[in-house]
Amino acid sequence: LLDINRSGFCLPSIKVKDGPGKVIELDRAPQSIVSPAASIAEVLCTIDLEKQIIGITDYYNYPKRAKQKEKIGGFATPNIDKIVSLEPDIIFAFGTPRQPVVEKLVTRGQKVFWIYPLIQKKVNNVLTTIKNNKILVIPCSLLSYRPWSHIAETIEKIDRLLHPEKFTTSQSAPVVQVSFPSRNSNLFTTSCHSDSNDYPQRIVSLGPAITEELYLLGVEDKLIANTIYCQRPPEARKKLKIGTVITVDIERILNLKPDLVLATSLTDPKQVEKLRKLGVRVWRFPQAKNFSQICDNFLQLGKMVGKEKRAHNILAKVKQRIQKVKTRFGNLPKPRVFIQVGANPLFTVTKDSFINELIELAGGVNIARGVKSGFYSREQVIKQNPDIILIVTMGIVGEQEKKIWQKFKNINAIRNNRIYIIDSNKVCSPTPLSFVEALQELTRIFHPGINDE
Numbered sequence: 001l002l003d004i005n006r007s008g009f010c011l012p013s014i015k016v017k018d019g020p021g022k023v024i025e026l027d028r029a030p031q032s033i034v035s036p037a038a039s040i041a042e043v044l045c046t047i048d049l050e051k052q053i054i055g056i057t058d059y060y061n062y063p064k065r066a067k068q069k070e071k072i073g074g075f076a077t078p079n080i081d082k083i084v085s086l087e088p089d090i091i092f093a094f095g096t097p098r099q100p101v102v103e104k105l106v107t108r109g110q111k112v113f114w115i116y117p118l119i120q121k122k123v124n125n126v127l128t129t130i131k132n133n134k135i136l137v138i139p140c141s142l143l144s145y146r147p148w149s150h151i152a153e154t155i156e157k158i159d160r161l162l163h164p165e166k167f168t169t170s171q172s173a174p175v176v177q178v179s180f181p182s183r184n185s186n187l188f189t190t191s192c193h194s195d196s197n198d199y200p201q202r203i204v205s206l207g208p209a210i211t212e213e214l215y216l217l218g219v220e221d222k223l224i225a226n227t228i229y230c231q232r233p234p235e236a237r238k239k240l241k242i243g244t245v246i247t248v249d250i251e252r253i254l255n256l257k258p259d260l261v262l263a264t265s266l267t268d269p270k271q272v273e274k275l276r277k278l279g280v281r282v283w284r285f286p287q288a289k290n291f292s293q294i295c296d297n298f299l300q301l302g303k304m305v306g307k308e309k310r311a312h313n314i315l316a317k318v319k320q321r322i323q324k325v326k327t328r329f330g331n332l333p334k335p336r337v338f339i340q341v342g343a344n345p346l347f348t349v350t351k352d353s354f355i356n357e358l359i360e361l362a363g364g365v366n367i368a369r370g371v372k373s374g375f376y377s378r379e380q381v382i383k384q385n386p387d388i389i390l391i392v393t394m395g396i397v398g399e400q401e402k403k404i405w406q407k408f409k410n411i412n413a414i415r416n417n418r419i420y421i422i423d424s425n426k427v428c429s430p431t432p433l434s435f436v437e438a439l440q441e442l443t444r445i446f447h448p449g450i451n452d453e
Contacts, residue, residue: 018114026111030089036078037094040115041069055086057279074278077101084108199306200260204253207245207264209429210285211236213298216314216431217307224256232425232434250274260304290354291322291361291435298432318432322361325439328450329363335387335446337364338413341374341428343401348376355427358435362442364388382408388445389413393424420445 015025034055035041041056055072070086073079083091083105093102093114105112204225205211211230214223225240227248240256243249245266253261253275261280263272265287275282283304288294295315302311337359341347349355351369359366367384368376381389389405391398398421405411405419413419426438443450 016113018112022112022114024090024111024113026090028089032086032088033090033092034072034083034086034088035092035094036072036074036083037092037115040092040094054088055083077278080104080108084110200258200304202256202258202260203305204242204256204258204261205230206243206248206262206267207285207429208232208425209431209434210262210264210301211239212425212434213301213431214305216433217302217305217310219305219307222305224258225253247271250278253280254278262301288354289352290357291432294354294430294435295319295432315432318436321436322439325361325436325443329443329447332363332447332450334363334365336367336384337388337390337446338367338376338381338384338386339390339392340401341392343397346376346378346381347374350374354430354435358427358439358442361439362446364442364446378408382411385410385412387412387416387418389419390442390445391419391421392427393421418445 015023017023031052032054033044033049033052035044035053036057038057041053044050044053053069056069057078058071058074070082072082072086078101080101089111091105091110091112093105093112102112102114199222201222202224203214203219203222205214205223206227208227208230211223211226212232214220215233215236220235223236223239225242226236227243227245228241229245230236230239242252242256245264247268248271250271259281261275261282263282263284265285267284272282272284285297285300286293288297295318299308299311299315302308339348339355339359341349341355348368349366350371350373351366356366356369367381367386368374389411391401391405402419402421406414408414422438422441426434426441430438
């Protein structure tokens with residue numbers, strides 16, 4: 001299509017079909033091209049047609065010299081008026097631009113060549129792949145954004161996975177095989193890199209624990225924004241704020257041009273999907289139900305930011321500290337504990353939570369471990385008569401709740417003055433390190449006077 005005649009004109013004219021089957025007629029090689037797709041723009045540069053490009057997507061970033069071209073908006077929703085004003089000979093659309101966008105351009109007299117990839121989603125094949133531990137993690141740039149100029153590298157990486165016996169250890173490429181648990185819905189959004197410059201350089205965190213973990217991993221300089229609830233460490237408070245844990249300012253995030261947005265299970269799924277449709281790479285961490293899953297999430301983050309070794313070292317030290325706690329407090333008398341994590345209505349934790357695991361590791365018994373729901377009444381607490389009441393900090397509400405509980409003089413915890421307010425950052429949104437810090441705090445509460453070192 002582009003090589004009809006390098007001198008400019010051809011005889012006779014040529015007709016070609018695009019992906020959906022629409023016929024495009026040209027009587028000369030296009031001299032002015034607009035590409036809303038970063039992948040197409042890179043191909044044009046690769047085959048020495050950079051001069052013909054007059055408009056590219058806002059998300060185009062390679063090669064760097066081409067970033068100076070006129071910007072025509074987002075990948076999925078380009079600025080149609082801007083494109084028309086450039087008067088291109090042809091527009092190359094790819095995949096994400098929806099049919100209405102293409103139709104609008106056509107009605108404005110534009111020639112649009114739409115490359116429309118067909119991808120079959122065969123769920124059974126995917127599940128079989130997971131079971132057989134045959135998942136190859138490679139940079140998404142090799143397959144999704146701009147695969148053509150990297151096709152040889154991509155083929156080699158896939159070949160190493162399929163036929164490892166053909167390669168010696170010294171020849172091994174930076175390929176990682178991983179098994180994802182069924183709870184992880186991000187199977188096709190992860191990546192690994194061999195060059196440190198390929199790791200995310202501009203990260204937005206949508207969760208307090210994620211923010212704290214980025215500092216633990218030593219990549220805080222890559223963190224460009226977080227939420228108003230990201231308070232630990234204190235330095236994180238100085239970062240630009242883009243919303244809450246649940247809702248975020250999408251426009252502000254887009255203006256920041258992040259490489260990666262790290263979301264939590266609490267992040268509004270609709271906003272996550274919208275960001276992805278706008279071309280933003282989003283990784284959404286699943287809710288951890290126990291310490292093991294907290295570690296899984298932390299290790300995954302370490303891999304994504306190029307700090308896997310550091311993540312492993314941190315986890316090794318944390319697990320060593322937990323083992324010491326088990327040895328020291330495992331055989332001591334177990335106080336009965338009620339932990340309150342919400343008020344109006346009263347809310348606690350069940351056995352399927354990492355907070356319940358915290359209580360048990362610290363040598364206590366959660367009085368609500370046998371209930372199915374976290375909703376709990378004061379009458380139930382009175383009936384269970386706990387030895388200790390823990391209130392997770394809720395600002396002034398926490399102090400108010402403590403005063404309410406102190407009216408119930410017949411509860412052992414109140415009679416013996418064993419009601420405590422604990423830090424929600426450590427207990428409700430823990431990193432592996434803050435988990436063990438919370439554990440040691442609970443051991444001091446449950447077993448006062450016993451050295452926890």
